[in-house]
Structures are given as structure tokens and as C-alpha cells.
Amino acid sequence: MPHSFSEQVRSNHAHFAEILKKIRTGRAHPEMVGDILVEAYGAQTPLSGLAGVSVTDARSLVVEPWDKQIVKAIEKAIIAADRNLSCAVSGDIIRVSIPQMTEETRQQVAKSLDTELERARVAVRKAREEEKKQIEAKTKSKDLTEDDRRDQIKTLDEETKKAVSLLEAAAQAKKAEIMKV
Incomplete structure (x- = not known):
């Protein structure tokens, strides 16, 4: 051929x-947020390059930024991405909840x-x-x-x-x- x-x-x-x-299935997976662009260090950077993302249960993710200074920027980017995800900042980590479909x-x-x-x-x-x-x-x-x-x-x-x-x-x-x- x-x-x-x-x-x-x-x-x-x-x-x-x-x-x-990237298509949502009702279950949490790191790829859901990994490509979200975050305004950090004067540039748009994919979230996967700024933080570790892990699954805590079927409908929750934990985002742990490697630089604690950008927690608010990451939270803002996740909300702005308009993917029907809700965020809660707990100190240096961000908990992301995926609503039931x-x-x-x-x-x-x-x-x-x-x-x-x-x-x-x-x-x-x-x-x-x-x-x-x-x-x-x-x-x-x-x-x-x-x-x-x-x-x-x-x-x-x-x-x-x-x-x-x-x-x-x-x-x-x-x-x-x-x-x-």
C-alpha cells in the first residue's frame, strides 16, 4: 500500500x-483537564505541564501544582474552560468534581x-x-x-x-x- x-x-x-x-464519560480521568491552557509565567501553558493530576474516585480529580504560586491561575483556567467542572481549592491542591451525567x-x-x-x-x-x-x-x-x-x-x-x-x-x-x- x-x-x-x-x-x-x-x-x-x-x-x-x-x-x-477527551470526551467525557461520567468517570474522572486526568486527560479531562490536562490540555486546559493556564496563564502562567507570562504564557499559556497546558495544565499537564504545570501540575500533577490524579483520580481520587469515579467523579473527582486532584490537581497538585508543582509551583504553589499558580494555584489561583489553575483554578481560574479550569473554570474558564467551560467543561462543566467545579473546583474547590484546599491549601495547595485543587479538587475538581465531575457532575453526574x-x-x-x-x-x-x-x-x-x-x-x-x-x-x-x-x-x-x-x-x-x-x-x-x-x-x-x-x-x-x-x-x-x-x-x-x-x-x-x-x-x-x-x-x-x-x-x-x-x-x-x-x-x-x-x-x-x-x-x-
Whole structure:
């Protein structure tokens, strides 16, 4: 299979996996806040670079800043991120509570997951189209025989179906996790 298509598909899968990590499931996990940008030391810095984040129970996180001077800045950034999280500062640590998801919230999150899945599918199809154009150009310039073109397009179609089914399987697993009460 052509190198560029495989690379694009791999990159797309990695990006989709990162998106899945950030989607709220009703259970606490450090990735929920790790990418929040905090105004610290004159720059916007991801929270994961300023503090340790740990899970205390299914609906609570503890954020322990490495520099105690930025506790208020971290609290402000978590609230400003608008992720429906509540914070409580206890000395040098910040306790983050994740509210229980309602059925309506679960459906909204599942709908946003479907939107992200469709974006990932489109990216795979776009990569397929680019690769198909390259194959057609090689055929037109006589670098590829008609039989080779047909074989490569068939292989490309199989790889595309496989890539899309992997995305769909990951999305289904995440959706099951979201809908689980």
C-alpha cells in the first residue's frame, strides 16, 4: 500500500484517539483537564505541564501544582474552560468534581462523538481520493499498467474500509462507555 495513504490514516487514527480520550464519560480521568491552557509565567501553558493530576474516585480529580504560586491561575483556567467542572481549592491542591451525567447530557455527548467520527471518516476518504489521483496520474503517464492500477485501487478500497471500520469500532466502544449509567 502506498506510504502516504498509510501515514495519513495512521495520523488520523491517532488524532481520533486523542479526541476520544477527551470526551467525557461520567468517570474522572486526568486527560479531562490536562490540555486546559493556564496563564502562567507570562504564557499559556497546558495544565499537564504545570501540575500533577490524579483520580481520587469515579467523579473527582486532584490537581497538585508543582509551583504553589499558580494555584489561583489553575483554578481560574479550569473554570474558564467551560467543561462543566467545579473546583474547590484546599491549601495547595485543587479538587475538581465531575457532575453526574444526565440522560440528556449522555445523548449530547454521544451526538458530538458521532460528529467527530464523521470528521475522521471524511479525512480517511479524502486521503483515499488523494492516493487514487496519484495512481490515476501514474497510469496516465504509463508508469503503471491498467491491471496494476486496478489492483492498487482495489487494495486502496480495502484499506479504506478497514480504516473506517476501526474508527467505527473505537467510537462504538466509547459510546457504550458514555451511555453506561
